[in-house]
Structure formats: structure tokens, C-alpha cells
Amino acid sequence: MPAPPIAPPPPDPAIVTGQLSILDVMIVEDQPLFREMLAVLLADQNGLRVRAVASSTESARHVDVRTLDVALIDLRLPDGDGIRLGRELRLRRPGLGILVLSASDSISTLLDVPGSEAAGWGFLSKNSSLSASALVYAIRAVAAGRTVLDPAIRAQREIRRNSPLTRLSRRQREVVALVADGLTNAAIADRLGISPRSVDAHLNAAYGLLGIPASRERNPRVEAVRSYLQHTTSSWTSAG
Known part of the structure; x- marks a missing residue:
């Protein structure tokens, strides 16, 4: 579909x-x-x-x-x-x-x-x-x-059972998903109707729950997106 x-x-x-x-x-x-x-x-x-x-x-x-x-x-x-x-x-x-x-x-x-x-x-x-x-x-x-x-594809992905993503709250999953869409924190705040400070708080909590360490070599936003890919499966069906 x-x-x-x-x-x-x-x-x-x-x-x-x-x-x-x-x-x-x-x-x-x-x-x-x-x-x-x-x-x-x-x-x-x-x-x-x-x-x-x-x-x-x-x-x-x-x-x-x-x-x-x-x-x-x-x-x-x-x-x-x-x-x-x-x-x-x-x-x-x-x-x-x-x-x-x-x-x-x-x-x-x-x-x-x-x-x-x-x-x-x-x-x-x-x-x-x-x-x-x-x-x-x-x-x-x-x-x-x-x-x-x-x-559109990201929205069709389903979280794997017992994956680290299940530890996140609904709002934390929403924020990580919008990071995966390429949005900045300010844009995420505008989309969800919350403050940029709240976005920061949700992201930092998500990093901890996903086991993403603070590191100069790795961008935690990128690691969160990679975790999202690793722990979701596709339910996408191409029209062609």
C-alpha cells in the first residue's frame, strides 16, 4: 500500500x-x-x-x-x-x-x-x-x-519486540523519530509544541536508555538514528 x-x-x-x-x-x-x-x-x-x-x-x-x-x-x-x-x-x-x-x-x-x-x-x-x-x-x-x-518509510517502521527502543517513553520515541527525519531541535520543538529545552531533555534521556555514551568521536544524534534503524523492521510495501 x-x-x-x-x-x-x-x-x-x-x-x-x-x-x-x-x-x-x-x-x-x-x-x-x-x-x-x-x-x-x-x-x-x-x-x-x-x-x-x-x-x-x-x-x-x-x-x-x-x-x-x-x-x-x-x-x-x-x-x-x-x-x-x-x-x-x-x-x-x-x-x-x-x-x-x-x-x-x-x-x-x-x-x-x-x-x-x-x-x-x-x-x-x-x-x-x-x-x-x-x-x-x-x-x-x-x-x-x-x-x-x-x-514516509521511517513512519512505516515497527519497533522490534524487546528492543532498547521499547524502554523509551512515547514522547522520547517521537523525538528520536523526528531526529531521524533530519529535524533540528528547534524544528522538533515547533512540530511537537514543546520547548527546545524539553527536546534536549527527552533526547538526553533517550541516549541514556539506548546506551549511547558521551563521546567526542561519535555524534549521539547519529547513534540514536542508527539505533532506530537497528531495532526497527520495515512494514513498507512499495506501490511499484
């Missing part, structure tokens, strides 16, 4: 304040129609410069990764794997935001990215009904180092 409708993302603070930074985005997608559609869609958005290629080989041949801020990469490419390409690009451009695109619910493939590298990675399904504004929000989120899961 198709995914349920999801709430639109909060306004991008940079857009609201008029301080929009320009992001250079590369699309790596082998399906010509989908590649062209993405390129046209994103080229119409303020603050994005877009280049599109069809393969890993073309990305290396035609695009200087050092000039990029974000790469949108198909999970299955004719000459490689999207996760592998993303990690290779990161070696040449540390901090590059990576959004993986897939026609199926392969969201757990993000667990193939080591936790120490997972900040700034995201997953979007080609089958979900993301709007242009939601796509741009996801691009800006990974560019800022946040982890993003497709909200």
Missing part, C-alpha cells in the same frame, strides 16, 4: 532569514528520465547549483568532488554501489553530504556506513511522495551534517 501523507518539513531557517547559502549538488542516477526530472526540479530551487551524471565513472570524469556540498546517489548504479561511491567521495571531500536514493525500502543499508562516518548521510525512497521543499530540506540537512531518513 502507498505510504501515508506526511507533514511538510519546517521552513529552512536560512530561507526565513534571507541568509541562504549556495550549495553545489551532484546527482548520480543512471535512469535518464529520473535524472533529468531531479535536475530540473532542483535547478528551480533557490540556493542550489546542480550537475547530473549517469554513473560512478562519469562522476569521477566530469565533476571535481572538491567543489561539491551534497551528492544524491542512486543505490544501484550500473558500475557500482551507491554506498561505496558515497564513502569514496567522502575520502576526497570530507564532510560531503550524501543522500542515497532507492526504488525500494533499502533504508537499512545505511548501517553499512560505519558509525564514525555516518553524520551527513541520508536515505530517500523514489517511491515516496516527497515534495520539492522536503527534498531541498533533506539536501540542506545532510549538508549541515545531520542524518536523514525518508519520513
